[in-house]
Amino acid sequence: MFLLGAVMGNILVIGGDGFCGWPTALHLSNLGHEVTIVDNLSRRAIADELGAQSLTPIASIEDRIAAWQRVSGHQLGFVNLDVAQDYDGLAAVLNLLKPDTVIHFGEQRAAPYSMKGPRQKRYTVDNNLNGTHNLLVAIAELKLDIHVVHLGTMGVYGYDGDGLEIPEGYLDVKVETPDGRLLPRSILYPTNPGSVYHMTKSLDQLLFQFYAKNDQIRITDLHQGIVWGTQTDETRLDDALINRFDYDGDYGTVLNRFLIEAAIGYPLTVHGTGGQTRAFINIQDTVRCIALAVANPPERGERVRVRNQMTETHRVRDLAALVAKITGARVDRVQNPRLEAAENELFVSNRSFIALGLEPITLSNGLLAETIEISQRFADRVDRSKIPAASLWRQDMPEAASHTI
Ligand code: NAD
Structure with a gap:
């Protein structure tokens, strides 16, 4: 038994001005939920700091909200608040x-930005940690029964590539006791993060x-793959609703970066051999998955529900070949600025969303x-100068990614 938007609720979307948050806020509002966005607009500030704006022109948050009311008749609330710095403000909201x-x-969601230097x-x-912790403390202190849906990443599992199917959050193991008995345990899948x-x-x-x-606290943690695409059914309705599209070396996710490179006649920048296999999801499926997760919360007292939010896996060089063919x-193969396995396999279970009725949008x-x-x-x-990935995983690494190998 699953529900999709059958029970309308009052939903707070922290980070609702961002690439995934904005289309999600619109989608949930369209389904009839009361939606309030909380965002400190730090993504816009980092774009200014990097001198790398979204490819698509992004309206101000006020204009975005006014446009949504015009085309849909629905109101969106907005609170400009830093959830990491302003605990009292968050608790009050x-x-x-x-x-x-x-x-x-x-x-802050860009791995390269997180590796840029000590400040980043x-x-x-x-x-990231203060924001998440403030939210959990406030919910506990206020004794509110709130379902928290968090966007995590497939990257927490690491990319070991030995053929094991990555389960949804937990690994069922048998642990041998000193007297030789085998005890079953379900443990959080051991993390193997590849960046700060x-x-x-x-x-x-x-x-x-x-x-x-x-x-x-009822918590769903969505381990999301790399998001591609930009528009959704709702963001297409008006130019002022258009979603952001990052293409720069820090925030541009790999497939979107290839697509913009192709559009301007810039060679597709494949890091190293391009043998890295990663999990992907289209932005339209992101918003559908989140609506499904909202409608299907865990019970109070249940362990954290982890769902793998991805629909397909691809090797980076195969993606480049596909974009080149179209x-x-x-x-162009360039020096890899990251420390990661040059080649890996990736098998991922996404059974929980498929069981809830998700019909994946695939590249094909x-x-x-x-x-x-x-x-x-x-x-x-x-701005072509912003395309190469310039953030190095270690400062003693060789040349930046603009160098062809
Ligand atoms: P984004 O940077 O476009 O959006 C994040 C939003 O959160 C921004 O609008 C930013 O201003 C806001 N924000 C950041 N810190 C804040 C704070 N302290 N207080 C209030 N607002 C704050 O990123 P995105 O691509 O939309 O990603 C959203 C989430 O999904 C992230 O947690 C990310 O880790 C996760 N995710 C994204 C991808 C992807 O491919 N984009 C893949 C896997 C997981």
């Missing part, structure tokens, strides 16, 4: 609105485990063409 669900997107490493840890950003998501998991046990782009069935079209439409906004 929770106490006032008493939401049924809080969806937590409000973290410390910011990513302070921001991924490390914060690994640490978030422990915070969730503790507060689910200690305070019976667009005629050239592929459609939306790639739309994303290529968006890339071409806004190609004149691209």
Whole structure:
């Protein structure tokens, strides 16, 4: 038995101005939920700091909200608040609105940015862990029965590539006692983060485990794959609703980066051999999955419910070859700025969303063409100097990723 939007609720979307949060807020509002966005607009500030704006022109949050009311008739609330710094403000909002669900997107999410230097490493840890912890403390202190839906990442599992199917959060093991008995245990899948950003998501998991046990907070942790695409059914309704599309070396996720490179005649920048296999999901499926997760919360006292939010896996060089075939782009292998396995296999269970009725959008069935079209439409906004990945995983590593190998 599962529900999709059948029970309308009052939902707070932390990070609702971002790439995943904005289309999710619109989708939930369209389904009839009362939605309030909490965001400190730090993503816009980091875009200014990096001098790398979204490919798509993003309206101000006020204009976005006004446009949504115009086209849909639905109101969205907005609170400009830093959930990592302003605990009292966050607690006051929770106490006032008493939401049924809080969806937590409000973290610094770029692995390369988190590795840029000491300031960015410390910011990513302070921001992500304090934000998550403040939310959990406030819910526990206020004794509110709120379902927390958190956006985690597939990256917490690591990419060991030995053929094991990655389960949804937990590993069932048998532990041998000193007298030779085998005891069954279900443990959080051991994390193997590949960046400071991924490390914060690994640490978030422990915070969730503790507060689910200690305070019976109902928590769903969505281990999401790399998101591609930009528009959803709701963001297409008006130009002022258009979603952000990051293409720069820090925030541009791999497939979107290839698509914009193809649109402007820049060679597709494959890191190393391109043998890295990663999990992917289209942004339209992101918003559908979150609606499904909201409608299917765990019970109070249940352990954290982990769902793998991904629909397919691809090797990076195969993605580049696919984009090159469709667009005629050239592929360039560049020095990998990251410390990661050059080649890996990846098998992932996503049974829980499939069981809830998700019908995945895959690369082969459609939306790639739309994303290529968006890339071409806004190609004149691209700053080519921002494309190479310049953040190194260790300062003593060789040349930056602009160097062809
Ligand atoms: P994003 O940077 O576009 O959005 C994050 C939003 O949170 C921004 O609007 C930002 O201003 C806000 N924010 C950050 N810190 C905040 C704070 N302290 N207080 C209030 N607001 C704050 O990122 P995104 O791509 O939309 O990712 C959203 C979530 O999904 C992240 O937690 C990310 O780790 C996760 N995720 C994203 C991807 C992806 O491919 N984009 C993949 C896996 C997981």
